[in-house]
Amino acid sequence: MISPKGKTALITGSTDGVGRVVAEQLGKMGARVLVHGRDRERGEQVVADIKRTGGTAEFLSADLAALAEVRRLADAVRATTDRLDILINNAGIGSAGAGRQTSADGHELRFAVNYLAGFLLSYLLLPLLKQSAPARIVNVASAGQQAIDFSDVMLTRGYSGSRAYCQSKLAQIMFTVDLARELEGTGVTVNSLHPATYMNTTMVRRAGVTPISTVEQGAEAILNLAVGPALEGRSGLYFNGLREARAERQAYDAEARARLRALSLELTGLRAGEKV
Numbered sequence: 423m424i425s426p427k428g429k430t431a432l433i434t435g436s437t438d439g440v441g442r443v444v445a446e447q448l449g450k451m452g453a454r455v456l457v458h459g460r461d462r463e464r465g466e467q468v469v470a471d472i473k474r475t476g477g478t479a480e481f482l483s484a485d486l487a488a489l490a491e492v493r494r495l496a497d498a499v500r501a502t503t504d505r506l507d508i509l510i511n512n513a514g515i516g517s518a519g520a521g522r523q524t525s526a527d528g529h530e531l532r533f534a535v536n537y538l539a540g541f542l543l544s545y546l547l548l549p550l551l552k553q554s555a556p557a558r559i560v561n562v563a564s565a566g567q568q569a570i571d572f573s574d575v576m577l578t579r580g581y582s583g584s585r586a587y588c589q590s591k592l593a594q595i596m597f598t599v600d601l602a603r604e605l606e607g608t609g610v611t612v613n614s615l616h617p618a619t620y621m622n623t624t625m626v627r628r629a630g631v632t633p634i635s636t637v638e639q640g641a642e643a644i645l646n647l648a649v650g651p652a653l654e655g656r657s658g659l660y661f662n663g664l665r666e667a668r669a670e671r672q673a674y675d676a677e678a679r680a681r682l683r684a685l686s687l688e689l690t691g692l693r694a695g696e697k698v
């Protein structure tokens with residue numbers, strides 16, 4: 423691994439699950455870690471654990487189910503650090519749950535939290551990442567992927583938690599492919615991955631699935647993209663664990679990606695001056 427000593431890393435959703443393990447490991451390796459989640463008490467516990475092993479960490483809270491909170495998180499990051507070397511968009515909601523839910527902005531909840539929040543956060547933090555280059559963005563997606571039906575992205579018909587989860591995860595991968603092209607020559611790379619199958623986390627337990635992987639396995643795959651030497655200068659890729667892999671077909675459909683991008687810009691209200 424490339425030592426992250428002296429580097430700053432933001433890991434969204436690091437109050438629990440695989441994000442927490444990644445935050446702790448980056449802290450142990452010497453990175454300054456920005457821990458993120460909704461629950462301050464658990465966030466401060468992760469910060470304390472990182473400090474106990476000699477690391478440096480701060481907690482930033484934000485509910486990614488509101489775009490205004492995503493903007494507030496980006497402001498808080500800028501107020502906390504003048505460099506950002508690693509951004510890991512990891513926070514997510516699984517497929518379990520009753521019926522269709524919406525975000526504070528009225529968007530289908532999994533699309534909003536798992537995908538749109540990371541889309542907006544990445545753009546808002548790009549100036550900081552570019553000025554810290556070489557820098558890396560890692561989008562924690564999943565092997566569970568489903569093509570987006572552009573006539574009903576908000577899933578008002580035929581909703582299921584699994585479909586909502588899988589389309590949000592493919593959206594992250596499509597965004598990765600697009601953003602990598604846009605970032606060519608900037609020194610900022612972006613890759614996505616399926617960390618591991620059914621890790622023993624809250625998300626998996628909530629879905630009533632018996633875990634078959636450890637969080638450490640998933641963390642290893644995420645760290646490979648975040649600080650692995652083999653990934654230096656490589657961008658726009660999708661990994662299944664530690665192996666480069668192919669995602670669902672729609673990820674390689676330029677027209678579908680352009681539609682998703684146009685929709686995402688509209689939904690997030692990203693202004694021209696912010697998209698640098």
Ligand SMILES: NC(=O)c1ccc[n+]([C@@H]2O[C@H](COP(=O)([O-])OP(=O)(O)OC[C@H]3O[C@@H](n4cnc5c(N)ncnc54)[C@H](OP(=O)(O)O)[C@@H]3O)[C@@H](O)[C@H]2O)c1
Nearest residue numbers: 435437438439440460485486513514564620621623624625
């Ligand atoms: N578990 C697996 O087997 C598996 C497989 C493939 C991909 N993944 C992906 O890996 C990532 C992490 O999953 P995990 O299994 O570690 O999940 P987890 O244990 O349920 O943790 C999810 C994290 O995301 C945060 N989060 C959820 N909703 C949020 C919101 N609205 N605003 C801010 N933060 C929010 C949670 O914060 P709170 O503590 O506030 O809830 C928590 O820190 C996800 O993107 C998931 O899709 C997981």
